[in-house]
Amino acid sequence: MTVTASGPDASAPAQRKRGVALEDAIREAAFAELTEVGYTAFSVEGVAARARTGKASIYRRWPTKQELVTDVLCEMLPSPDQAGITVDLDDSVTTHQALLGVARAIAGVITSPSGAAMRAIKCEAMGDPELARLVDERFQAPRRAALLSLLRRGVQRGEVRPEAATQLVADVIPAVLSHRVILQREPLTQRDIIDIIEQIFIPLVEVR
Template sequence: MTVRRRGAALEDSILEAAWTELMSVGYARLTMEGVAARAQTGKQVLYRRWRNRAELVITAVRHHIGSVADQIPDTGELRSDVLAVLQRMTQRQRDLGPEILHGLMAEAPDLAPEFLTVIDGVMTTLLEQAEKRGELKVTDLPVRVVTLPADLLRHEMLLTRHPIAENTLVDIVDQVFLPLVRASISSKVSD
């Protein structure tokens, strides 16, 4: 029997059903039909809101455990802020497990752009905070530099089924990101 709900109540029900289904059967076996059945609605209702299961799962994860963008750190130092974001991303990896993350990453090309740009906004905010504190001038940094820490971490996650070690995060920030930011800023100053 289909239960009549609308708006936020319907969406909450679907997202809870998607989360429960994800935890029960895993990403590989999750289907829109299974989520619809668990939510007691039709699968066409799901497809009106999400184009595919990857978008539904990402929304369900954000609904259940939050988004990295929900708590943007402001520790007083860019290095610590970036490490905090990367730590939150690795905690998410541990919470969800490699099977779900690998499944989502495999379907990333099928996602609408807004699902992939959340971290871009987070990193931009961190850099703007650093600039306001007077740490560095970040105007006109290339987008690839801005998103590099998260991109490198995603790469690590894709290549391994093991939790990412803290020293890997430190290496990404200290050996790659911050030197590249400083070099990009220096080259702009000398132009």
């Protein structure tokens, strides 16, 4: 005697995801793949298996592995506004306070699991020009622009020297924070962040 299951889900196969639901599933799978195996071992095949879809579905949306990875990072990591890197600040907020808030936000991102994935990508990008271009265009450029805007706001307030409101200077905060975490492999305490701003950055930009 054969026993057959009954009920609405007994014999029906799992419904395939489509559209936005499928794209979200692919991004989640790609992020899981990236954080677990790193960029070097990252594969579209692995993502497809995790998302329970075919490689063709992925390649139709993201023609290259690099584009998939950068899109996933941009979705998973906070935007400049979400990270507190914005010039839309109350007049009572000084440049010193704004930059300290930015440094704390950047430190929070780069020491998070998402930040660990981003650090791995940056290291791999050194040998992958296309990946480096995409990471810079999609992730780093908007943050550099926001930091530069904060410095220009400081100039208008009389708190930053005009000649210090440059892209080169704006790169200093993320560069120092990343150097400590990635190369020195040191933790970033609140005291460290305050010291970086007060001992390095403020003397670099303040009116003399």
